[in-house]
Each structure stands twice: as structure tokens, then as C-alpha cells.
Amino acid sequence: MTAGPAAPLLLSVEDDPQVRASIVTWLEDSGYRVVEAADGPAGLAAFRAHAPDLVLLDMGLPGLPGMEVLRAMAAESPRTPVVVVSANAAITDAIGAFKAGAWDYVTKPVLNFDVLEQTIRNCLERRALREEVRRVQERHRTLLQSVPVIVFTLGPGADLEFINGTCQAITGYSPQQALAEPGWLLAHTHPDDRAALAQALEAARAGPAGALHTDFRFTHRQGYTLHLRARGLERGADAPGAVAGVIADLTESVFLEKMLVQREKLNTLGAVTAELAHEIRNPLTSLGGFARRLAEAHPDLKEAGIILEQALRLEHLLERITAYAAPVPVRMQRASLTALLTFCLDRLSPALARRRLALRLRLDPALPDVHTDPDLLTETLAAVLSRLAEGMGAQAALTVSTRALAGHARLDLDLDDPALAEAAEAAASGERLLMPFEEGGATLGPALAHRNVKSLGGHLALTPRPRGLTVTVSLPLADAQRQAP
Structure with missing residues (x-):
């Protein structure tokens, strides 16, 4: 037989033994459990020891006044x-008791215990109702703080009035930090998106509830870029000019979408490259042979030398195309990206020191291992870092950051260099750097670096920026690779 809930526990604090005995007897006959005390200190001690559900308290107590x-x-x-x-029974005493925290007031002698019983029931019901309200509010508060989106309210200005705890999980800033910084949301929005977000917020203030609907980039506290989406919520009628909304983190979906697009582009490029190399090789061999014969037969013929020079240039280009299309042998295993990256940076440190270039490290100490070929990855990372160092000016800075994202380890190499051209000029070279037709210089070229990373199951992307460039390398996590079907 399952035991039912225990009867409420009541504490009777009464100095008159006869009155206390009658109250205790009646309470026990009514089904309550009872603890009793004869003075103020004993009453407080019993209150702390037993945590009763309700207290019946006399005011005229020895040792410590009832109030x-x-x-x-x-x-x-x-x-x-x-x-x-x-x-x-003075009304002033009753008012004083209520101000001090009493829930109800009953006068002695208690002539009708039914009145006392009703008072007890009413107070216990009020307590149960308050507890239920508190639990509901606590559940609501917990839900609000833990939902996987940022919930926020902006006042009539640009300052936050409320933001939930998910703020820290997404942006790296605690709610206290965000609330304390004036204009926090706009201040950390990407400069290129700040005006558009401010305009969307102003339109949401003037428009109907829920009118806010905009995507924007936001700088995480650790310095990398987040892709966020803001949506409006219903706002209270007593908050004119306020904006309430939610912000979802789209960074993973944007990242995966870009990775998928780049892989499709490079797959197509690889197929075209192989076909192109095959189609060029036969006529190029004939052209080169005839150019050599012509140059030997007519050494003074200037045009023959030009034809031979261009034929040799095409042969060199074909070698690069063939190298790009050739499969890369890999031996995949579990490895630490942090350890490999640290090794490469140690090798690069003398060059950085000579150039007096700033190096900032934001490496995730808890970054999981990746599934890769350590030797090939080390060679590729060293080549990319060396190539960046070669092109950096005296005032440049390189920020190296890592983090886990969408089953991948992501490495960002952010180059800030005042000597670089504006975004329009940089963008013209950004896409070309991934093609196999660009010269690689003294080190492994970007196209072959991209080919190597692709062979490791990841991807490499170059994003030109005003006075800067970001190189992103993504590699599959070892655990994610093991769980894949």
C-alpha cells in the first residue's frame, strides 16, 4: 500500500500551558502533526529545526517578545x-503584526475552533497557491534563460533592458556585461551591417509588433564573426518605443552552406582541370617540338624564339594543372590541430620577429582532435603561414584562432595589413588564389594548399577584407568522423 502525503506540520508557540495543550489536542484531533514551544527562543529553535508548514504564534511570550x-x-x-x-484585540496590534509579516490574526480565547481551522486551511491554501505560482515563474525564468536563442528587449534608445543567459553561450558576453555596456548590440555588430541593423530596429519601434526581421554579422567576444538572425516578438502596451525580439545563431548553417558550395566548385574545377590537361598535352607537345626545330633551323628568327618561350610557359602551366588534378596520398589518423599549429608557428616565429609583426593567438584549449594526415597538414599549414608572412607589411598583425563548429575544427588566420589594397582590389585576387593557374612562389601555392586540405576531408577558403584577408581552414573532428555512417 502506497503511503499518502504527510499531514501538514504545525508549530504552536504559546506560553500558557493550558491554552497550548487545548490547541495542540485540537490540532492533532484534526489530523495535523504538531510541534510546540513555551517561549520565544524555544519557538525560534523549533521553527529552524522542523521547518513547519504553518506557525500559530502568541504575542505575549517570555524570553523574546512575540513581535x-x-x-x-x-x-x-x-x-x-x-x-x-x-x-x-486592538486594531493597531493587528496592523503591526501584519506589517511584521503575519498572514492572519486570531484573538484569544479561541471560542470557536472551527474559525481557527478555517484560518489554518485558508493560509495553507494560500501558501500552496503561492508555491505553485513561484514554481511556474521559476520554470518560466529557467526556460527563458536556457532557450537556444537570445531573448532581448531594447528600450527607446539603443540600450538593452533585458537579455537572457543564452547571450553568453552564443556571443561570449555574459548578460551582466551586455546590460552594462551602452549600445552593446550595435557596438559589436559588424561595421558593414551596423547601419542596416539600426535601421531595422528603428522600423520595428514604429511598426507593428513582430516587424523586426533581419540578418546581421556580430563579433564574438573572442574576435570571430557570428552570423545572427533577429526576429521581433509581441511587446507590452506599457512599453512604447521598446523592441522585443529573439536572436538565433546561424553561424553553423552559413558555415556548412559555404563549405558545400566550395566543395562543389572545387569538384567541378578538378574535373575540368583533368580534362583540360589531357586536351592540351598533345597539341602542346607538337607545338613545342616544331618551335624547337624552327629555332634551331633559324636561330636569328625572333618569332621562333617567342613561340618557343610561350610553348615552354604553357608546358609549365600544364605541369601545375596536372599536379593540381593528381590525387594526393593520405594516411588519416587522429591528431591535435593545436599541436600541429603550434609547431608551425614556432617555425615561423623567427620570420615574424625579424619583421616585427604582431601575432595574436586565440586557440581553444578544449579543441577536440581532428581526423587528418598530420604530415600533409603540417606541410600545408606551414606553407600557408609562410606565404602570409611573406606578404605582410611592417605594421601588419596576424590573428590565429581555433574553435569547434558543426563537427569540424575551424582555423581562422586573420591578416590585418594597412598596406593591402581596398576590398574591391583584394576581392579580384581572392578567387584567383584558389585556382591552379596562379604562380605558387617559393612555397606551396594556395591552389595546392586548397587541394591538400580538400584531400583531408576539409576545405580552405580565402575571404578578402578591406585592408586584410581571412584564410579559413576546416577539418573534420575525429569523433565526428568515427560516428559518421
């Missing part, structure tokens, strides 16, 4: 009902 006992109980446990049972 002091009442204030102490109300301060320590305001959710515990305290019913004052007093011989003083």
Missing part, C-alpha cells in the same frame, strides 16, 4: 504562514 519572533520568522522564511494568536 521579535514574528519578524525573525518572516525574515528567514517569508513563505511560511504565521498566524498570530493574541489576547489583544
Whole structure:
């Protein structure tokens, strides 16, 4: 047989033994469990030891006045009902007791215990209702703080009035930091998106509730870029000019979409490259042979030398195309990207020191291992870092950051160089750097670096920026690779 819920536990604090005995007897006959005390100190001790569901408290207590006992109980446990049972029927005493924290007031002698019982039931029901309201509010607060989106409210200005705890999980800033910084949301929005977001917020203030609908980039506290989407919520009628909304993190989906697009582009490029190399090789061999014969037969013929020079140039280009299309042998295993990257940076440190270039490291200490070929990856990373160092000016800075994202380890190499051209000029070279037709210089070229990373199951992307460039390398995590079907 399953035991039912325990009967409420009541505490009777009464100095008159006969009155206390009658109250205790009646309460026990009514099915309550009872603890009793004869003075103020004993009452407080029993209150703290037993945590009763309700207290019946006399005001005229020895040792410690009843009003002091009442204030102490109300301060320590305001959710515990305290019913004052007093011989003083003055209204001023009742008002004082209510101000001190009493839930109800009953005068002595208690002539009708039914009235006392109803008072007890009413107080216990009020306590249960308050507890239920508190639990609902706590669940709501917990849900609001833990939903996987940022919930925020902006006041009539640009300052936050509320933001939930998910703020820290997504942006790296705690709610306290975000609320304390004036204009926090706009201040950390990407400069290229700031005006558009400010305009969207202003339109949301003037428009109907829920009118906010915009995507923007935001700088994480660790310095990397997030892709966020803001949507409006219903706002209260008492908050004119305020904007309430939610912000979702789209970074993973944007990242995966870009990776998929680049892989499709490079797959197509690889197929075209192989076909192109095959189609060029036969006529190029004939052209080169005839150019050599012509140059030997007519050494003074300037045109023959030009034809031979261009034929040799085409042969060199064909070698690069063939190298790009050739499969790369890899031996995949579990490895630490942080360890490999640290090794490459150690090798690069003398060159950086000579050039007095700033190096900033934002490496995730908890980054999981990747599934890769350590030797090939080390060679590729060293080549990319060396190539960046070769092109950096005296005032340049290189920020190296890592993090886990969407089953991948992501490495960002952010180059800030005042000597670089504006974005329009940089963008013209950004796409070309991934093609196999660009010269590689003294080190492994970007096209072959991209080919190597692709062979490791990842991708490499170059994103030109005003006065800068970002190289992103993504590699599959070892655990994600093991779980894949």
C-alpha cells in the first residue's frame, strides 16, 4: 500500500500551558502533526529545526517578545504562514503584526475552533497557491534563460533592458556585461551591417509588433564573426518605443552552406582541370617540338624564339594543372590541430620577429582532435603561414584562432595589413588564389594548399577584407568522423 502525503506540520508557540495543550489536542484531533514551544527562543529553535508548514504564534511570550519572533520568522522564511494568536484585540496590534509579516490574526480565547481551522486551511491554501505560482515563474525564468536563442528587449534608445543567459553561450558576453555596456548590440555588430541593423530596429519601434526581421554579422567576444538572425516578438502596451525580439545563431548553417558550395566548385574545377590537361598535352607537345626545330633551323628568327618561350610557359602551366588534378596520398589518423599549429608557428616565429609583426593567438584549449594526415597538414599549414608572412607589411598583425563548429575544427588566420589594397582590389585576387593557374612562389601555392586540405576531408577558403584577408581552414573532428555512417 502506497503511503499518502504527510499531514501538514504545525508549530504552536504559546506560553500558557493550558491554552497550548487545548490547541495542540485540537490540532492533532484534526489530523495535523504538531510541534510546540513555551517561549520565544524555544519557538525560534523549533521553527529552524522542523521547518513547519504553518506557525500559530502568541504575542505575549517570555524570553523574546512575540513581535521579535514574528519578524525573525518572516525574515528567514517569508513563505511560511504565521498566524498570530493574541489576547489583544486592538486594531493597531493587528496592523503591526501584519506589517511584521503575519498572514492572519486570531484573538484569544479561541471560542470557536472551527474559525481557527478555517484560518489554518485558508493560509495553507494560500501558501500552496503561492508555491505553485513561484514554481511556474521559476520554470518560466529557467526556460527563458536556457532557450537556444537570445531573448532581448531594447528600450527607446539603443540600450538593452533585458537579455537572457543564452547571450553568453552564443556571443561570449555574459548578460551582466551586455546590460552594462551602452549600445552593446550595435557596438559589436559588424561595421558593414551596423547601419542596416539600426535601421531595422528603428522600423520595428514604429511598426507593428513582430516587424523586426533581419540578418546581421556580430563579433564574438573572442574576435570571430557570428552570423545572427533577429526576429521581433509581441511587446507590452506599457512599453512604447521598446523592441522585443529573439536572436538565433546561424553561424553553423552559413558555415556548412559555404563549405558545400566550395566543395562543389572545387569538384567541378578538378574535373575540368583533368580534362583540360589531357586536351592540351598533345597539341602542346607538337607545338613545342616544331618551335624547337624552327629555332634551331633559324636561330636569328625572333618569332621562333617567342613561340618557343610561350610553348615552354604553357608546358609549365600544364605541369601545375596536372599536379593540381593528381590525387594526393593520405594516411588519416587522429591528431591535435593545436599541436600541429603550434609547431608551425614556432617555425615561423623567427620570420615574424625579424619583421616585427604582431601575432595574436586565440586557440581553444578544449579543441577536440581532428581526423587528418598530420604530415600533409603540417606541410600545408606551414606553407600557408609562410606565404602570409611573406606578404605582410611592417605594421601588419596576424590573428590565429581555433574553435569547434558543426563537427569540424575551424582555423581562422586573420591578416590585418594597412598596406593591402581596398576590398574591391583584394576581392579580384581572392578567387584567383584558389585556382591552379596562379604562380605558387617559393612555397606551396594556395591552389595546392586548397587541394591538400580538400584531400583531408576539409576545405580552405580565402575571404578578402578591406585592408586584410581571412584564410579559413576546416577539418573534420575525429569523433565526428568515427560516428559518421
